[in-house]
Amino acid sequence: MFMKTTLAATTAALTIMGTASFAGPQAEVLHYWTSGGEAKSVAVLQKEFADNGGTWTDMPVAGGGGDAAMTALRARVLSGNAPTAVQLKGPAIQEWYEEGVLADISSVAEANGWADVLPANIASHMKCEGTWCAAPVNVHRVDWIWASADILKANGIALPTTWDEFNAAADKLQAAGITPLAHGGQSWQDATVFEAVALGIGGADFYKKAFVELDDATLTSDTMVAVFDQMRKMRGYVDPNFSGRDWNLATAMVMNGEAAFQIMGDWAKGEFMAAGKVPGEDFLCISTPGDGFLYNVDSFAMFDVDGADKKAGQDLLAKLVVGKTFQKTFNLNKGSIPARTDVDLADFDSCAHLSASDMAASNDNGSLLPSYAHGMALRGAQSGAITDVVTAHFNSDMSSADAVAMLSKAIKNSM
Ligand code: BGC
Numbered sequence: 001m002f003m004k005t006t007l008a009a010t011t012a013a014l015t016i017m018g019t020a021s022f023a024g025p026q027a028e029v030l031h032y033w034t035s036g037g038e039a040k041s042v043a044v045l046q047k048e049f050a051d052n053g054g055t056w057t058d059m060p061v062a063g064g065g066g067d068a069a070m071t072a073l074r075a076r077v078l079s080g081n082a083p084t085a086v087q088l089k090g091p092a093i094q095e096w097y098e099e100g101v102l103a104d105i106s107s108v109a110e111a112n113g114w115a116d117v118l119p120a121n122i123a124s125h126m127k128c129e130g131t132w133c134a135a136p137v138n139v140h141r142v143d144w145i146w147a148s149a150d151i152l153k154a155n156g157i158a159l160p161t162t163w164d165e166f167n168a169a170a171d172k173l174q175a176a177g178i179t180p181l182a183h184g185g186q187s188w189q190d191a192t193v194f195e196a197v198a199l200g201i202g203g204a205d206f207y208k209k210a211f212v213e214l215d216d217a218t219l220t221s222d223t224m225v226a227v228f229d230q231m232r233k234m235r236g237y238v239d240p241n242f243s244g245r246d247w248n249l250a251t252a253m254v255m256n257g258e259a260a261f262q263i264m265g266d267w268a269k270g271e272f273m274a275a276g277k278v279p280g281e282d283f284l285c286i287s288t289p290g291d292g293f294l295y296n297v298d299s300f301a302m303f304d305v306d307g308a309d310k311k312a313g314q315d316l317l318a319k320l321v322v323g324k325t326f327q328k329t330f331n332l333n334k335g336s337i338p339a340r341t342d343v344d345l346a347d348f349d350s351c352a353h354l355s356a357s358d359m360a361a362s363n364d365n366g367s368l369l370p371s372y373a374h375g376m377a378l379r380g381a382q383s384g385a386i387t388d389v390v391t392a393h394f395n396s397d398m399s400s401a402d403a404v405a406m407l408s409k410a411i412k413n414s415m
Contacts, residue, residue: 025049027313028057029300030076031087032069035248037270041334048326054316059083064247065188065374077101082303084310085317088134089299090125090376096301097128103302103311106132108318117340118322121368122297125376134299135318137327138336141355142265142294142371143196146251146272147284151178151260159286163200163230166261166289170237173260181237182259184245187391191373191383193234193263194390198227200290204367207292211372214382220408228393228400235394243395254283263288265296265374269351270335285351292367293358296374297339385414 027049033042046056061069069087076082082101096102109115109132115123118136126134145166147159155176160166170180183189199207202223209218218224239259242250251271253259262268272283279285287293300321302314320326327338328347337345337352337359345356362368370376372383389410393403 022312023055023309025052025054025313025316026057026307026309027054027085027317028059028083029085029087029317030059030061030069030073030083032061032063032066033087034060034062035064035246035267035271037248037267037272037274037333037335040274041270041330044330044333045321045326048320049317052316052320054313064184064186065192067188070380077303082305084305084313085300085302087298088301089297090370090374091379092375093125093134093299093301094128095379096303097133101304102128102133103304103314104131104133105135105302105314105318108132108135108315109322112319112322114322117342119339119341119363121363122339125297126299134301135321136297136299136339137321138298138331138334138339139355139359140265140267140296140298140334140336140374141287141359142192142296142374143199143288143290143292144264144266144268144351145286145288146254146262146264146268147286148254148257148260149280149282149284150257152284155260157260159284160289161286162289163197167233169260170233174237179237179239179253179259180261181234182250182253182262183234183238183242184247184250185238185243185395186246187387188373189247189250189264190391190394191387192265194227194231194394195294195371195373196263196288197230197234198224199292199294199369200288201227201230203290204292204362204369207294207369211386212370212377214378214411216408216411219411220404224404224407225400228403231390231394232400265371266335266351266355268335269349270333273333273335273349279349279351285354287354287358291362291365292369293355293362294369294371295359296371296376298334298336381414382411385410 049056061072073086122136126132126136157169160169173180206223209215247264248271250262251268254262277283324343327340328343331338337355372378389403389407
């Protein structure tokens with residue numbers, strides 16, 4: 001009798017302890033969404049996670065484009081203390097998978113029918129040897145021009161549809177004492193402008209051969225020389241204080257009427273919207289001159305961690321970010337469009353509609369291309385090699401011919 005009671009009591013105590021040690025779904029999330037628009041977007045996710053019983057530990061690492069965040073991630077993984085979830089994208093997902101540190105989220109993907117609601121090319125970025133290893137939240141377009149409606153109107157300038165028109169508009173503005181191009185001299189921002197110029201001047205096949213296939217003949221072609229020539233012009237259109245400026249401060253220059261244009265992905269639109277600006281009235285959007293669409297899909301990868309609460313957190317987070325409600329609310333704030341194909345875009349603005357229709361058209365004609373500057377096309381060593389050359393050229397008087405020769409050499413050395 002005594003034994004029985006004790007055993008029952010022990011079992012009960014263990015059960016209680018077991019329950020107590022499961023603190024509910026937990027997620028420590030490493031991300032680099034720290035600007036005004038980005039912070040509003042990530043708050044949507046934090047709220048949804050909490051509403052569903054999760055506890056979120058925030059690990060924001062400031063720095064546009066995520067370079068600093070990736071350095072922080074490497075340090076955490078090397079010290080054997082990976083975060084539960086990380087804002088990670090493109091081939092970097094597969095690179096981490098190959099290091100054996102990613103969790104398999106296939107059961108969540110299958111239970112929620114991701115294969116039925118995600119376009120095939122987006123889904124392919126989220127897979128590692130057939131298993132699901134990341135969850136997509138959006139599609140950002142990179143090749144955009146954001147313009148100050150007031151400045152264009154006051155100077156009788158229309159949105160440029162060719163690079164010649166862009167240069168003519170910029171020359172006119174400069175002559176009137178207005179900074180044509182708001183830019184932040186950080187290498188990833190230089191690369192952002194460069195890939196838009198390359199797509200516009202070279203076209204989709206050129207872009208693909210150069211930045212997806214790393215074809216040497218294309219990297220050293222006359223067309224690439226022309227791309228660097230245009231980059232030299234762009235350098236002439238920025239203000240003297242461009243060096244090191246954060247991208248959102250460049251967006252603020254357009255917002256405040258201190259510069260006419262910014263070439264940046266549509267996270268810049270998130271910034272305008274967070275400041276209450278209205279597309280078509282306060283600011284204008286148009287794709288950079290030329291055909292094609294450079295996509296940049298943000299996603300979360302889950303790292304291998306111990307503990308039922310953390311694993312439950314990963315499952316919950318993965319389920320929520322691909323969920324229909326989240327994809328709508330998050331992307332309304334972030335400036336991007338949903339990764340899912342079944343989200344109603346009625347509440348989205350005109351720039352988002354343009355993005356969605358251009359993306360569909362580019363998908364049909366083979367000009368839907370991964371952004372190299374935002375880590376969608378190449379592994380880190382190769383994209384880094386290209387960006388180093390782009391930045392070295394932008395910040396010196398290097399000739400286009402020398403830049404092209406350096407590009408070819410840098411790629412060979414990176415292999
Ligand atoms: C990311 C965006 C982010 C932007 C600025 C891009 O590479 O995909 O989500 O807003 O960088 O940090």
